[in-house]
Amino acid sequence: MSQLYLVTPPRIEVATFPDALAAALDAGPVACVQLRLKDAAEDEVRRAIDALRPVAQARDVAFLVNDRADLAVELGCDGAHLGQEDLGPGGVAAARRMLGGLSLGVTCHSSRHLAMEAAEAGADYVAFGAFFPTATKQAKTRAEVDIIAWWADVMEVPCVAIGGITPENCAPLVEAGADFLAVVGAVWNHPDGPAAGVRAMLAAMTLAENPKS
Ligand SMILES: Cc1ncc(COP(=O)(O)OP(=O)(O)O)c(N)n1
Ligand SMILES: Cc1nc(C(=O)O)sc1CCOP(=O)(O)O
Ligand SMILES: [Mg+2]
Secondary structure, three states, X not given: OOEEEEEOOOOOOOOOHHHHHHHHHOOOOOXXXXXXXXXXXXXXXXXXXXXXHHHHHOOOOEEEEEOOHHHHHHOXXXXXXXXXXXXXXXXXXXXXXXXXXXXXXXXXXXXXXXXXXXXXXXXXXXXXXXXXXXXXXXXXXXOOOHHHHHHHHHOOOOEEEEOOOOOOOOHHHHHHOOOEEEEOHHXXXXXXXXXXXXXXXXXXXXXXHOOOO
């Protein structure tokens, strides 16, 4: 069964975003929130972690930080998501050691090789993408749905699908066995607000799991 993985917009208002996050998380089951601030000073990232982590953790939703395993450990988060360029010279194994028992997710683009390496070095999940065109970032790679089916078939480590995922296009990823669907725009840019975005994603995912319901 696929679960919803919510990534924050790249820029937020730290004063007001906690309420928006609470509304999104109260709209239905979300497995994980990733704080992904781009072009933010460290001080702002720290303030955002302090403001948002309790919102997620109070609801038993895992709170991960993008790019910064050190802050995840220091500030009581549940883990970190690291891309290939965020990994230091020690690679995934060094990040694994730094995070101890916290969760570690690793971007693997559309590479089976990177994903196998990450899983073997201790990643808790591997992320593939981008599956669809996305306005949230300039994605470096395009991934095809068959990488999800292959991964689900041969590996135990969970996989995340990301990139341009919406209620309208998510069904093949669910059917292929993605453990998590990670979204930004589908929730935060929903015309009726983030709660409506979460409900729409969950409804589409449920329908894809049970097409006859
Ligand atoms: C769940 C998830 N998957 C992939 C990414 C992308 O990470 P990365 O390649 O490090 O790119 P940035 O997010 O840092 O721009 C992600 N953040 N989350
Ligand atoms: C953060 C991120 N990483 C991607 C990758 O392909 O690795 S695509 C992406 C953006 C996801 O946002 P949206 O759901 O709005 O498309
Ligand atoms: Mg990164």
